[in-house]
Amino acid sequence: MSVAGAAPWWKTAVFYQIYPRSFALGDPAGRRARLATTGAAFDAARDGVGDLEGIRQKLDHLAWLGIDAIWISPFQPSPMADFGYDVADFCDVDPLFGTLADFDRLLGDAHARGLRVIMDWVPNHTSDRHPWFVDSRSSRTAEHRDWYIWRDGTGEATPPNNWARAFVEGPAWTFDEATRQWYLHLFLAEQPDLNWSNPAVVEAMSGVLRFWLDRGVDGFRIDVVLGLGKDPALPDVPAELASLPYCDQNDDPSTHAILRQLRKVVDGYDQQPVAVGEVFLPTTEQILAYYGDNDELHLAFNFPPMECGFDASCMRSQTEEATRLFAQRVAWPTWVLSNHDRPRHRTRYGGSERRARAAAVLLLGWRGTAFLYAGEELGLEDAEIPRHAQVDPGGRDGCRAPIPWQPAPGYGWGLEGGPAWLPWPPRADLVNAETLSEDPSSILHLYRRLLAARRASAALQLGDLELAAAPDSVVAFRREWAGDVRVVVVGFGGDECAVDLDPPPEGTWIVEVASGGRDGLASEGERYLGRIGPEEALILKPGP
Secondary structure: OOOOOOOOHHHHOEEEEEOHHHHOOOOHHHHHHHHHHOOOOOOHHHHHOOOHHHHHHOHHHHHHHOOOEEEEOOOOOOOOOOOOOOOOOOOOOOOOOOOHHHHHHHHHHHHHOOOEEEEEEOOOEOOOOOHHHHHHOOOOOOOOHHHEOEEOOEOOOEOOOOOEOOOOOOEOEEEEOOOOEEEEOOOOOOOOEEOOOOHHHHHHHHHHHHHHHHHOOOEEEEOOHHHOOOOOOOOOOOHHHOOOEHHHOOOOOHHHHHHHHHHHHHHOOOOOOEEEEOOOOOOHHHHHHHHOOOOOOOEEOOOHHHHOOOOHHHHHHHHHHHHHHHHHHOOOOEEEOOOOOOOOHHHHOOOOHHHHHHHHHHHHHOOOEEEEEOOHHHOOOOOOOOHHHOOOOOOOOHHHOOOOOOOOOOOOOOOOOOOOOOOOOOOOOOOOHHHHHOOOOOHHHHHHHHHHHHHHOHHHHHOEEEEOOOOOOEEEEEEEEOOEEEEEEEEOOOOOEEOOOOOOOOOEEEEEEEOOHHHOOOOOOOEOOOEEOOOOEEEEEEEO
16 A cells, blocks of 8 residues: 555556567467457467456466556557557457457456556557548548648659658658548558647547546556647758658647647546656656646656666766756656667666666666566566567567566467467576566565565655765665655666765664665665675665
């Protein structure tokens, strides 16, 4: 139970992102039956894809771990050109993953365990197979023509402007022979952009939010928020930026009015839904603008720390900057080190488990809402997938490798040793949930202790953050709230290091959580001796 009192639930929650294709497979027989009813031939390769029932069956793992909320990446009907981020029906479930009844059962069972559920909402674009777009491209006078962004170019040779698309080199425009115009797509051609300047689009997509909120979901992770509003003139970008994906450059003021409208929809529900935005802009200051005056996003992902690597100077700078900027805006930060779009942080940190453990302490010690990515608690690394075997258009397959649950081949997926949709992460026979759960010194148990410590401490949930003096290779800070105090010390260096700290008001510092387990210099429950081991991190609390 959280100690946060009257604070919004999402402010103190730790979220756990689930990429449904890769999390767990619970109902392969049901999938075969569902696909048979659609008339589609069953593809044996799909046997190795996770489903909603698999998520439901693993809820006890998440409750045991101490997670507060889960975020489920897209599971709506989709041709899977972008593996679910090309939605063909916003108000249903793809037969690959289950049914609406399966989702309702998952949601009810999660709520019964005290777990909130948010889902991905993809408002910038649809699939080119969505009925709206099928109608839109049927003629220039179609009912849904203006639901998308159509423009004349110079015939079929030159698109309307010089914007580049993501994933695949080329223009963010496709010429449609039937109506002799170009349509905009910041991503794949199979993902046409919606026209959010059209009130009918705003109302229809608000209806999508209501559909899921009426079912009881606790909020949304909103994909590509910064893409919604676009300059109606659609001007060229400077030549030096023309080769960069325009989805990472668009930052039009009209987006903020759209978000204010959507926020009113979300705030009208009793479950206090949260709106979390993916704002992929390069600076924290730019990201903060999408909070508005507490009338746009509740939370926005702060991505710059993912660029740091395992580096004390960079992490200290990001900590200091976020603390200063969020205080000025009276907004609440988020922290994330891994997700479905980036290599896992253990992989980015050179494959070191010691570094992954220390980073876990930093992530869960920072002031703000923390987001974990499924498998992070197992210390997973990216799967090694040769380029010729990659299936994702953005080359993100490695971080999306399936979660190993058991040590035997098939790894708890019921595949009888057969392949999953992607190769397994390294050493899955040893690095899996069952094996690590039986080892109290494992990284899995470290995450469980960290989450328990965070939940029991008002300082770690809500406290202000003040950086402490420390050696260059160390990031240390103090958290305090309502008389509760914690100190977080994270070592990035390869040697043992002295870290002198001001004493607590009474007594001395006691090690509450140590990243090193049995291999660290510090011992949990013992007095802090003023030193940390190589790449070791601690949470300290006052004691006698």
